[in-house]
Amino acid sequence: MSDHQPMITLDGVEKRYSEDAPPAVERLSLDVHRGEILVLVGPSGCGKSTTLRLINRMIEPTSGRIVFDGEDVTHIDANDLRRRIGYVIQRIGLFPHQTIAENVGTVPRLLGWDRGRISERTDELLDLVGLDPSLYRDRYPKELSGGQAQRVGVARALAADPPVMLMDEPFGAVDPITRDRLQNEFLRLQEEVRKTIVFVTHDIDEAIKMGDRIAILRERSVVAQLDTPSRILAYPVDDFVDDFIGSGSTLKGLHFERVRDLELSNDYPFVRSSESRGDTRRLLADSDARFALVLDERGRPERWVDDEDLSRGDPSETVAGLGPKVIAMVEGNATLHDALEAMITSSAGQAVVVGRDGAYTGVVQIEQLTEVIRRMRAEAKAHYDRLRGRA
Amino acid sequence: MDGVRSWAGFVADNVDGVLERSLEHLTLVAGVMVAATLFSVVLGIVLMDRPVARQAALGAAGVLLTIPSLALFAVFIPLVGIGNRPAQIALFLYAILPILRNTVTGLGSVDEAVVESARGMGMGPLQQLLRVRVPLAWPVVMAGVRVSTQLVTGIAAIAVLVGGGGLGAYIQRGLTSLGNPFSIERVWTGTVFIILLALVLDLVLGLIGRRTTSPGIR
Ligand SMILES: Nc1ncnc2c1ncn2[C@@H]1O[C@H](COP(=O)(O)OP(=O)(O)OP(=O)(O)O)[C@@H](O)[C@H]1O
Numbered sequence: 001m002s003d004h005q006p007m008i009t010l011d012g013v014e015k016r017y018s019e020d021a022p023p024a025v026e027r028l029s030l031d032v033h034r035g036e037i038l039v040l041v042g043p044s045g046c047g048k049s050t051t052l053r054l055i056n057r058m059i060e061p062t063s064g065r066i067v068f069d070g071e072d073v074t075h076i077d078a079n080d081l082r083r084r085i086g087y088v089i090q091r092i093g094l095f096p097h098q099t100i101a102e103n104v105g106t107v108p109r110l111l112g113w114d115r116g117r118i119s120e121r122t123d124e125l126l127d128l129v130g131l132d133p134s135l136y137r138d139r140y141p142k143e144l145s146g147g148q149a150q151r152v153g154v155a156r157a158l159a160a161d162p163p164v165m166l167m168d169e170p171f172g173a174v175d176p177i178t179r180d181r182l183q184n185e186f187l188r189l190q191e192e193v194r195k196t197i198v199f200v201t202h203d204i205d206e207a208i209k210m211g212d213r214i215a216i217l218r219e220r221s222v223v224a225q226l227d228t229p230s231r232i233l234a235y236p237v238d239d240f241v242d243d244f245i246g247s248g249s250t251l252k253g254l255h256f257e258r259v260r261d262l263e264l265s266n267d268y269p270f271v272r273s274s275e276s277r278g279d280t281r282r283l284l285a286d287s288d289a290r291f292a293l294v295l296d297e298r299g300r301p302e303r304w305v306d307d308e309d310l311s312r313g314d315p316s317e318t319v320a321g322l323g324p325k326v327i328a329m330v331e332g333n334a335t336l337h338d339a340l341e342a343m344i345t346s347s348a349g350q351a352v353v354v355g356r357d358g359a360y361t362g363v364v365q366i367e368q369l370t371e372v373i374r375r376m377r378a379e380a381k382a383h384y385d386r387l388r389g390r391a
Numbered sequence: 392m393d394g395v396r397s398w399a400g401f402v403a404d405n406v407d408g409v410l411e412r413s414l415e416h417l418t419l420v421a422g423v424m425v426a427a428t429l430f431s432v433v434l435g436i437v438l439m440d441r442p443v444a445r446q447a448a449l450g451a452a453g454v455l456l457t458i459p460s461l462a463l464f465a466v467f468i469p470l471v472g473i474g475n476r477p478a479q480i481a482l483f484l485y486a487i488l489p490i491l492r493n494t495v496t497g498l499g500s501v502d503e504a505v506v507e508s509a510r511g512m513g514m515g516p517l518q519q520l521l522r523v524r525v526p527l528a529w530p531v532v533m534a535g536v537r538v539s540t541q542l543v544t545g546i547a548a549i550a551v552l553v554g555g556g557g558l559g560a561y562i563q564r565g566l567t568s569l570g571n572p573f574s575i576e577r578v579w580t581g582t583v584f585i586i587l588l589a590l591v592l593d594l595v596l597g598l599i600g601r602r603t604t605s606p607g608i609r
């Protein structure tokens with residue numbers, strides 16, 4: 001079992017619900033790597049759920065092979081297979097007549113664990129998904145909110161520590177704010193548990209957020225493009241993908257780059273607010289810049305001043321209080337999308353970058369963002385040209 | 392008022408007999424109900440995935456209910472003789488429909504997402520049935536059992552006409568001796584104690600239903 005061997009391989013898998021209808025899944029071949037979140041995304045009815053359910057054989061393939069961790073599982077006992085795979089569906093399907101603890105302990109019970117181990121594991125999982133076991137263990141599903149029920153659904157799927165999780169629109173039935181929180185929690189959880197996850201959604205933004213890789217599917221589960229979110233955004237291979245990811249895809253790509261990875265410009269002279277107007281004016285005149293940055297006594301950006309501001313009053317007075325306040329300001333670990341947003345809200349062509357302590361570290365220019373976009377596109381294109389050249 | 396007093400007197404003078412007849416009645420009903428419940432629930436489970444057979448069975452059970460009770464009781468005399476036996480068979484047939492219908496409805500109305508997740512976690516068909524479907528359908532099944540018990544407790548009064556026991560004996564003797572002393576009191580005794588028995592049974596079944604239903608679905 002090498003790390004390079006895919007966790008799941010679909011090998012020419014096909015599903016026909018009936019003889020004369022077109023297949024719901026047509027000769028699909030796909031690898032899911034160890035520890036990745038692979039998102040299947042596509043328009044309604046394209047076969048995402050069918051594809052997902054083929055993996056744990058909730059639906060039997062008409063032809064093709066399913067390989068799980070190097071083992072051909074196309075014909076093994078389906079119940080054995082399912083106990084090795086976590087499964088979360090949109091409508092969750094908690095057992096209403098069982099307590100939360102009993103729900104979470106379902107698969108361990110099926111696997112014949114002893115009681116002590118099950119209850120220990122149950123508490124551990126409730127903790128992991130952020131539900132206090134002492135409060136929730138003995139409740140019934142009807143006493144949970146939608147978001148809490150969804151967390152229990154995830155805990156239940158993780159109960160026997162399966163290497164693989166299949167999730168079919170798991171956050172589809174909750175309000176946008178709860179969904180956002182569940183997504184973030186889940187990504188944090190995944191950092192910890194490092195499962196191999198196949199995640200179905202019809203929401204491209206959710207796909208971009210959750211996926212290490214995204215498979216964009218068209219009719220009959222045909223893969224239109226399979227790649228990292230940033231590469232798909234930078235280089236949609238055809239009109240179908242382009243339409244599906246929709247407008248603003250370029251801007252969405254800026255979510256994947258961080259300000260700290262850019263070379264920040266230091267073209268603007270900067271002074272402490274205790275500096276005199278005259279000295280600052282000379283400093284500004286010696287630089288190529290039209291503005292200078294005034295920092296407070298702890299090095300935090302405060303105001304922009306230009307020559308006109310500095311010419312007012314007595315040259316020996318301090319620069320404190322002169323010029324407009326700095327509005328466009330981001331931390332180094334902000335995304336380029338955050339930086340762009342800051343620039344647009346403050347209608348400035350640049351944003352001031354600060355460290356975690358709030359101290360000035362440099363400036364990012366809007367031209368740098370357009371340059372990044374150009375670079376991402378060029379790289380993605382080169383990547384696909386290479387692939388085509390090889391093919 | 393005089394009537395009530397003389398009826399009370401009759402009951403007081405015949406306490407032993409009334410209790411004995413009530414016990415007979417209860418035994419008859421209880422035996423029939425246990426058998427009919429087991430039979431109907433199992434039949435309901437078997438019919439769950441067979442829509443055509445299910446419709447046929449429900450139809451047949453419905454037709455049984457329309458047969459006049461005396462006729463249905465009498466039909467079995469040539470086969471099993473007189474006594475409690477023909478009464479048990481007839482009451483058993485009457486008892487089926489409410490339980491069967493509720494079992495089928497209960498099992499069918501279990502949320503598909505719940506069954507899907509049970510299957511998705513690797514429960515086999517029998518585990519899905521016993522751990523998920525039946526416990527979830529249980530309150531509906533029990534409601535059927537209660538209706539059925541009421542029905543059977545009342546109809547069981549006729550058992551006496553085919554040679555069986557029970558509180559029907561008072562009604563029958565009262566009706567056949569109308570005009571004689573205590574005839575009306577006898578009819579009343581049979582009727583009132585059948586109603587009381589039905590109420591007590593309903594109460595007990597209600598409690599059993601509660602105790603055997605998960606708090607999560609109450
Ligand atoms: N049990 C079934 N019997 C027959 N056809 C089915 C069945 N399940 C799905 N299909 C068909 O297969 C195709 C793919 O369905 P599937 O549910 O996989 O789509 P999906 O991508 O998950 O859609 P959605 O985003 O709406 O959930 C559809 O045309 C659907 O009508």
Ligand SMILES: [Mg+2]
Nearest residue numbers: 048049050168
């Ligand atoms: Mg679907």
